[in-house]
Amino acid sequence: MTSLNIPFQTIDWSAVSPTEHAGVTGMAYWQTMQFGGLRIRYVEYSENYLADHWCEKGHIVYCLKGEVINELKDGTRSLLTEGMSYVVSDGLSSHRSVTTESGAHLLIIDGDFLKQ
Template identity: 25%
Template sequence: MQLTSKFDEAPWQRASDLARFKRIESEGYVIRLLQLDAGFEESDWCDKAHIGYVVEGELQVTFQDGVRTLCAGDVLTTLHGPASAHRGAVNHGTVTLFLVDPPQ
């Protein structure tokens, strides 16, 4: 096992006016802590695999077969590939989300 960094030491980075994140890579995994504000909406479909945990807030995730609402304490898992394509959105408040992207 290799410890590469601590989230406290990782700088916040801006993805947009409504999204910021901390990112650590370790042994092929990408580990992110995200904060998404109301009005955030992904414009493109993501087809990457994720394992996620909603720390706080309410996240709307659109899949090809419908929308799921994830609340604090909920876990998200998606597989890699077009069949698992998804987009996230935040309708109100702020969402804090912990995501792990396994090696592709």
């Protein structure tokens, strides 16, 4: 694994332009900071969002607001509410996000360090 040196800095998320990502239903808005092989995202899912793909990437996810259902391809579902997290390495699950009427705000960290 390559060493990544990131100097001290603050992130003003209000100054990071969002990108829009349509789901099967609803929208996801990503504000992304990229540091070499490390990606940090503030993600807002609209109400009734359903991801348009199964993700194989690893993530560290922290729910800041609302709630999100994490659905695995095998049908297993888990609910993240405010203050909860999930972690998974690359290639260890096929997962997608689903929200209810509340939508969700998440902090998502992923990158090369989660590769098997």
